[in-house]
Amino acid sequence: MKKIKLLLAVMLYTFITTTAFATELAEFKGKVIDASTQEPLAGATIYITDLKAITTTNSDGEFTLKNVPAKGRFLLEVRFIGYKTHSQMIDLAVPTKLNITMQPSIIESAEIVITGSPFSSNNKTNSLSVVTVGKEKLTQAGGTNLIDAVAKVPGISQVSTGGAISKPVIRGLGYNRVLTMVDGAREEAQQWGDEHGIEVDQFSAARVEILKGPASLLYGSDALGGVINIIDDLVPAPGTHQGNFISSYSTNNGLTASSLMMQGNDNGFVYRGRASYKNAYGFSYKNAVVPNSGFNEFNLNGMVGLNKSWGYSHLTFSRFNTNVGLVEEGPDDSGDYLDEDGNQIDRSTAQRRDLNLPFQNINHYRAALNSNVILGKGQLRTTFAFQRNIRKEFEESRAEPGLNLNLNSYTYDLKYYFPNAGKWEPAIGVQGMYQENSNHGDEFLIPDYTSNNIGAFAYLKRNFENGAINIGARYDYKKVDGEGLVFDGEEVFSAFNNKFSNVSGSLGFAFEVAKDLVIKGNAGSGFRAPNIAELGANGRHEGTFRYEIGNSNLKQETSLQFDLGLEYTAHHITFGLNGFANRIFNYIYLGNFNNESKELENEDGGLETLPVYRFVQTKADLIGGEASVDFHLVKSLHFENSFSYVKGINRADDSPLAFIPAASLNNELRFEPEIKGFDGAYIKIGVTNVFKQARFDSFETQTNGYTLLDAGIGTSIKTAKGKFNLWVTGQNLLNKEYYNHLSRYKLANIYNPGRNVTFGISLPFM
Structure with a gap:
């Protein structure tokens, strides 16, 4: 409790003291015009992401950014439908009125500003392999959760548990090798577990940045494989107050999802509040409904802050609550699901929205203070965060959980930009x-423990007219102390004290070698300390069909990755090609060796046999790449295509690594007709081809390839309050029975979800 009070005191102190800088209010003005006609563009949106500043142009194409610093260099971004997104560095100390010319483009506006690097940058000067997915695409994807909505991005896969839980996998690496950032702070929610998904409100994401490749230089341990950066909306312009209601219904599992949001800006005092609710019964495939695979979710989050001439300071807070049913058994040989008495479970029973035992209850609390204070021409960015994750698993009783884990995390992040x-x-x-x-609880999987880590880095970027190079170095130190436990006279956990340290670095470049052609390259090292389950697990892992045993002698993982990319963006075609090679030393993986098993008493008092999985280490290689080519031959027609492949090799015996996603090819044809009275109308049809995964570890099985058909239609209607959006998205329309290689339910012979149609609306108010 003392640590909580201390952290809250630090956050409150920082929040109050930053207001002392609010002495003078600065403004920055400009005008946006069409490059060919010189006509003003009314309604263009202007952003300075690093200042959380936003405004729009008036009828004369003019804009004024208020409450910005009087000095400093920042990346300005301008967007307008039908035009190429514009970005340029501006110096606020120069009072010259900025004139911006926009080039017409038939390519939809891309998310151009990348915030996951030390300096916000556009694509031409950023060497990292980064993909951004905006709010419209996230919504139109029809995913049942946030990771499900981005899983078709080249190089991205998901470890799925039905429709409720998805864990991100980047280029074959997942779990604690992929770091999730929310509200500027790393998410800490026991993410070592197979059935532990990302605990963030799906509706709060304005966009998602995906950094592919080692990002340990910027984020430390657990960013060895990449980063999922979930970014909330920028606050509205001063004097603006907005509200939005979004709701959708999905046919496969009866998912109802709704969210209400209100936000505003009173002369630099900014606020936002959101409440969201989701509820679903068991998902289905063909003629079967998977009993107890439903879930419900209720989320509250908000933000209050100041946007002033000295910078900004925002305090965000959230509570994520979900109940998720756990499926213990698959169908019998006839494809039917049976209850404890051996009776067939009918469809109506399986579609009940109340959950049966066993199920999880998760509460995740988060408070984060994000600030960017202008110090002269430099910037000091800070993030202080507290998270409390309470994870309960109810197996025998609804009143008393068997497994009950309480995790408190205190994080801090300070960066100074010279x-x-x-x-x-x-x-x-x-x-x-x-x-x-x-x-x-009275069941155990991981020991009580404390962990303390600290890291420091230095980064230098050199900009040129046609690109940039960057170099950086970092040092990390981490200490993990696991407590011993004797329960009912039997030792459950042995105490351990482990220390890890590492020096990592990176070198990268990005250059426009010809008009519209950018080449990128990176050489970087990564680092990851073993997680608590890998070090100390000893128990039945509910919902995973196995017994896990950790190894306190594990060493830290380190990696060396090289990647090279080529990107071409022209008027009618965009093309991208990325290749990577990743060598991981002391790669930690879980395996069932020599068919080891263990007999345990189940909830009925009988005995059941579970396979024993142990954590071991090896040297591993991951090699692969992604390719994309999009054709925009006419303004209203777009044909987008992407391919991704990764190969995992256990260098101990050149055998395949476990849990490596299969190669996939995605194609989407999108028609955007111009209809009077409607804005942003579209019709799309997509085909996903996932190839056979014939490379698998000894305890896995081959997964056959499959083809899925998706489609969607939607439009926006302009109102006095904003855009009223309507959409319908169809997934797996042919109702194909298939297994994804990374589906946790494949072991129980449970297929992935079948046909699903999602209907959605988004209504502005205020």
């Missing part, structure tokens, strides 16, 4: 986290 003239951009930073986990 003043620069636009050529050399140096930055330094320090980050750290303290954690304490305790068991409060």
Whole structure:
């Protein structure tokens, strides 16, 4: 409790003291016009992401950004439908009125500003392999959760548990090798578990940035495979108040999902509030409904803050609550699901929305203070966050959980960006986290433990007229103390004290070698300390059909990755090609060796046999790449195509690594007709081809390839309050029975979800 009070005091102190800088209000003005006709563009949107500043142009194409610093260099972004997104560095100390010319384009506006690197940048000067997915595409994807909505991005896969839970996999790496950032802070929610999904409100994401490849330099441990950066909306312009209601219904599992949001800006005092609710019964395939695979979710989140001439300071807070049914058995040989007495479960019973035993109850609380204070021409960005994750698993009783884990995490992140003239951009930073986990149930999987880690980095970027190069180095130290436990006279956990340290670095470049042709390259090292389950697990892992045993002698993972990319963006075609090679030393993986098993007493008092999985290490290689080519031959017709492939190799015996996604090919044809009275109308049809996964570990099985047909239709209607959106999205329209290689239910012979049609509306108010 003392640590909580101390952290809240620090956050409150930082929030109050930053207001002392609010002395003078600065403004920055400009005008946006069509490059060919010189006509003003009314309604264009202007952003400075690093300042959380936004405004729009008036009828004369003019704009004014209020409450911005009087000095400093920032990346300005301008977007307008039908035009190529414009970005440029501006110096706020120069009072010259900016004139921006926009080039017409038939290619839809891309998310151009990348915030996951030390300096916000556009695509031409950013060497990282980054993909961004905006709010419209997230909504139109029809996913039952956030990761489901981005799973078709080249190089991205998901470990799925029916429709309720999805865990991100980037280029064959997942779990604690992929870091999720929410509200500027790393999410800590016991993500080592197969059935532990991302605990964030799906509706709160304005866009998702996906950094592919090692990002340990910027984020430390657990970013060895990449980063999922979930970014909320920018606050509205001063004097603006907005509201939005979004609701959808999905036919496959009866998912009802709704969210209500209100936000505003009173002369720099900004606020946002959101409440969301989701409820679903068991998902289905062909003629079967999977009993107890439903879930419900209720989320509350909000933000209050200041946007002033000294920068900004935003305090965000959220509570994520979900109940998820756990499926213990698959169908019998006839494809039927049976209850405990051996009776067939009929469809109406399986579609009940109340959950049976066993199920999970998860509460995740988060508070984060994000600030960017302008110090002269430099910037000090800070994030202080507290998270509390309470994870309960109810197996025998609804009143008393068997497994009850309580995890408190305190994180801090401070970065200083030195003043620069636009050529050399140096930055330094320090980050750290303290954690304490305790068991409060009568079943155990991981021990009580404390963890403390700290890291520091230095980064330097050199900009040129046609690109940039960057170099960085980092040091990390982490300590994990696991407590011993004797229960009913038997030792459950042995105490351990582990220390890990690492030096990592990166070198990258991005250059426009010809008009519209950019080449990128990176060489980087990554680092990951073993998680608590890998070090100390000893118990039945409910919902995973196995017994897990950790290894406190595990060493830290380190990696060395090289990637090279080529991107071409022209008027009628865009093309991308990325290749990577990743060598991981002391790669940790879970395996069932020599058919080891263990007999345990089940809830009925009988005995059941579970396979024993142990954590071991090896040297591993992951090699692969992604390719995309999009054709925009006419303004209203777009043909988008992408391919991704990764091969995992266990170098101990050149055998395949476990849990590697199969190669996939995605094609989508999108027609955007111009209809009077409607805005952004579209019709799309997509085909997903997933190839056979014939490379698998000894305890896995081959997964056959499959083809899925998707489609969608939607439009926007302009109203006085904003855009009223309607859409319908269909997935797996041919109702194909298939297994995804990364589906956890494949072991129980449970197919992935069948046909699903989602109907949605988004209504502005205020």
